[in-house]
Amino acid sequence: MLINNKTINQHTIQEIITVIKLKKELNTISDEFVQNQVYEYVTKNTKAIQFLTKPKSKEYKLVVKEVRAQLRKVYGLFRSGEETKKRKELVDTLRGVSSQKQKESIKQILETHSSTQERIAIYEELYEKIFALTKKPKIIIDLGSGINPFSIPYMKLQNVNYYAYDISQEEIDSLNTFFTFLHAKNKNFKGNAEILDILHFAKLPKADICFLFKMTDVLDRGKGHKTTEEMVLRIPAKYIVISFATRTMSGKKMTAPRRNWMEWMCTRLGFTYAILEFPNEIFYVVKK
Known part of the structure; x- marks a missing residue:
């Protein structure tokens, strides 16, 4: 080096x-x-x-x-080691059980992480509203995915290629096991999870939509929003869905949950956007 x-x-x-x-x-x-x-x-x-x-x-x-x-x-x-272990055990039990049991296990997996646990109640509505704006995607990128890809069944997509990227090898392994399970149920689904430091990526597949859920703080590290802007410009997707928490770490509701800088950035770059607001999270659906 x-x-x-x-x-x-x-x-x-x-x-x-x-x-x-x-x-x-x-x-x-x-x-x-x-x-x-x-x-x-x-x-x-x-x-x-x-x-x-x-x-x-x-x-x-x-x-x-x-x-x-x-x-x-x-x-x-x-994240914690215990949660990761529990997820792996749940993923490994998906095969050979009833559809109802599979749904319960997927819900339990999503409950092991604070952000996805919060979204369980809104996932179906969230994806329905996103796809109403973007049309049903054929290719999705999920950057800094964590365990969000376990919500794929809530998307109700029959034909999609899903690319997930995270920095945890154990997370990636569990996702690829899950993707294999989904492909076995539906040959029109193809998924792949890979290790990727989203601060240093060279190339991504072209996509209809890219999810960037609660990632801007990681990207910008409290130093303005230049890194997020560079990322938005580089991501090869027609739409980018960027989300932000609407509550503080202590659980208190933010007085101004909308991100003015995000809206100014989109206007300056000539991008259009729609806003989807939920109790704990706000989503900007940005069209490049």
């Missing part, structure tokens, strides 16, 4: 990745994503570069601490 004209041995980078991932709540994140976070940190804190080969130094330990803190912000806040 080349950082500020200094070459860092890949073995050195791998060692610090391993140390960072010793924390249980971070150990399923892909090495590539952790490496990108290390790169970003030492690029901004160049004095830390010389200490990457000195694991006993306080500077090395600070790199580990700071990168872990950033990873928790973008990944670990709403």
Whole structure:
């Protein structure tokens, strides 16, 4: 790895990745994503570069601490190992049971994550309203998907290709198992889940719709909205559905849930948008 004209041995980078991932709540994140976070940190804190080969130094330990803190912000806040384990067990039981039992298991899977749990009551209405604006899609991209793809049955789409991207290998494995299950039930469904750091992607498949649910804070990190704008411009989809929470972390209703910056950005870029409001989340359906 080349950082500020200094070459860092890949073995050195791998060692610090391993140390960072010793924390249980971070150990399923892909090495590539952790490496990108290390790169970003030492690029901004160049004095830390010389200490990457000195694991006993306080500077090395600070790199580990700071990168872990950033990873928790973008990944670990709403996920836990127990929930991941429960999801895997539920996914593995989908085959060979009745349709009713399958529906119950999928609902239980969605209940293991705060955002999808909140959406269970609105999923059918949400997708119905989205597709009324976009028409039924043939190809969907889900960036920073988490477990949202488990809501595919609520979409009531018979013929669709679904591409999901996340940074957790265990999440990706469960999604691909689920996609195989859906394909076995309906040969017109095709799904694929892959590891992807959405801050550093090269190419995505062209799509009718891209879901970007509750991801702008991860993208922008409190530093304006330039990264979200760049992402919106790069995503090869006709429509992008971007969502935001309408309640604070404490559960209090926001006084102004609409994002003015989002609306100004769309107007400036010449994009049209529609707004779908629900009790806990607001969705912007943006047409590029």
